[in-house]
Amino acid sequence: MSLPEEKLLARAKKVKAVVLDVDGVLTDAGLVYGPRGEALKVFSARDGFAVKLAQSEGIRVAILSGRLAAPVKARLADLGIPSGLVIQGSRDKGADIGKIAGRLGISLDEIAYMGDDTPDLPALARVGLPACPADASEEARERAAFVASSPGGRGAVRELVRLLLRARGTWEQIMEAWAQGTAAGEFFKGSGKGAHDGK
Numbered sequence: 001m002s003l004p005e006e007k008l009l010a011r012a013k014k015v016k017a018v019v020l021d022v023d024g025v026l027t028d029a030g031l032v033y034g035p036r037g038e039a040l041k042v043f044s045a046r047d048g049f050a051v052k053l054a055q056s057e058g059i060r061v062a063i064l065s066g067r068l069a070a071p072v073k074a075r076l077a078d079l080g081i082p083s084g085l086v087i088q089g090s091r092d093k094g095a096d097i098g099k100i101a102g103r104l105g106i107s108l109d110e111i112a113y114m115g116d117d118t119p120d121l122p123a124l125a126r127v128g129l130p131a132c133p134a135d136a137s138e139e140a141r142e143r144a145a146f147v148a149s150s151p152g153g154r155g156a157v158r159e160l161v162r163l164l165l166r167a168r169g170t171w172e173q174i175m176e177a178w179a180q181g182t183a184a185g186e187f188f189k190g191s192g193k194g195a196h197d198g199k
């Protein structure tokens with residue numbers, strides 16, 4: 001159950017890094033199998049843009065997934081998530097969230113973790129801001145301080161980023177800068193001749 005707004009913002013303000021599960025968080029939990037095994041996953045461009053926005057505001061983004069999948073690697077490269085901040089094939093997310101905190105040099109209190117199912121429960125229990133998508137398992141929702149109103153793969157990650165930047169007091173300003181057309185130049189700087197859409 002989501003915490004009341006005031007408490008939630010206070011916790012969100014302390015967050016320095018977002019750690020995300022993949023299946024059911026960055027995707028809708030669907031696994032599309034072709035004849036040669038698992039082939040494709042659907043990601044949200046809006047979530048992707050939010051990840052980039054978080055990074056540009058100095059929030060580190062890391063990945064903690066129980067599965068191993070090639071398409072995920074391509075997507076994470078697109079999102080600019082360094083391989084040192086990606087753990088795939090995790091069998092113990094409680095221990096591995098601690099490893100990620102160590103790699104980031106921050107405390108678990110300063111992490112927001114979004115997960116959607118049973119294997120995520122130990123990681124959700126350890127972090128300062130446990131979060132989940134609207135369609136997460138009942139047990140994940142019970143333990144989350146923030147339950148997004150969007151489902152996994154369709155805006156839940158964006159909602160979490162929005163919460164963190166609202167807590168820092170920068171969200172409105174950022175949106176206004178985009179609306180005024182003054183933000184894009186800085187944001188896309190260094191991403192090449194307009195080849196990258198930032199999502």
Ligand SMILES: [Mg+2]
Nearest residue numbers: 021023024116
């Ligand atoms: Mg999952």
